[in-house]
Structure formats: structure tokens, C-alpha cells
Amino acid sequence: MATLHLLSRSPFSDNQWGSCLRLLSDADGLLLTGDAVYAVQPGTAPYAELQNLPEGIRLFALEEDLKARALKAPARLQALDYPDFVELCTRYARVNSWL
Secondary structure (H helix, E strand, O other): OOEEEEEOOOOOOOOHHHHHHHHOOOOOEEEEOHHHHHHHOOOOHHHHHHHOOOOOOEEEEEHHHHHHOOOOOOOOEEEEOHHHHHHHHHOOOEEEEEO
16 A cells, blocks of 8 residues: 655654655655755755665655745656645555654
8 A cells, every 4th residue: 555655854854754665665755845845956865765765666855845945856856736635645545754
């Protein structure tokens, strides 16, 4: 059963980032919101970790949060607006918000 994982905290602030990545399975999705979008900065360890995830794991980020931090989504990551975010949640059997 596929799960959409939502991360909102910076990948540089605690071990939540690593814990989430370890639990991802091939059919899961990962949505970056808030400070979690700092993971898309090229040249950082979180960016490399995202790029090395299995192809079956879908990657998303809230477009508003990327823009607020002057970041661009890498090719593998799909930027979403809020209506897309809501629709995305309906595509997965479970949604796990990492608080």
C-alpha cells in the first residue's frame, strides 16, 4: 500500500529527514513543504540523497515554498500548487505527515 510522506522541516535541522528516507518504499511519494524544500539545493547531501532514491519513488514540492526561498525544482521533482497537493493526497492509500 503506497504512502505519501510529507516533510516540512529542514533536512539540516534534525534526523527526521534520514528517518523518512529510510522508510520510503518503491511506490511511495515524498512531498517537500516549508523548510524541507531546502533539500533541493544542488551540492548538498540532501539533494544527492533525493537524486539517488529509487525511480519508483515520486518526488514533489510545494511551488509556493520553493518560490518563497528562491529555489527551483530539479528535473526529477514535480512542483505543485495547493489544489494539486490536495489531489495528490487522494492518489495514495495513506498520508504520513512527519511533524
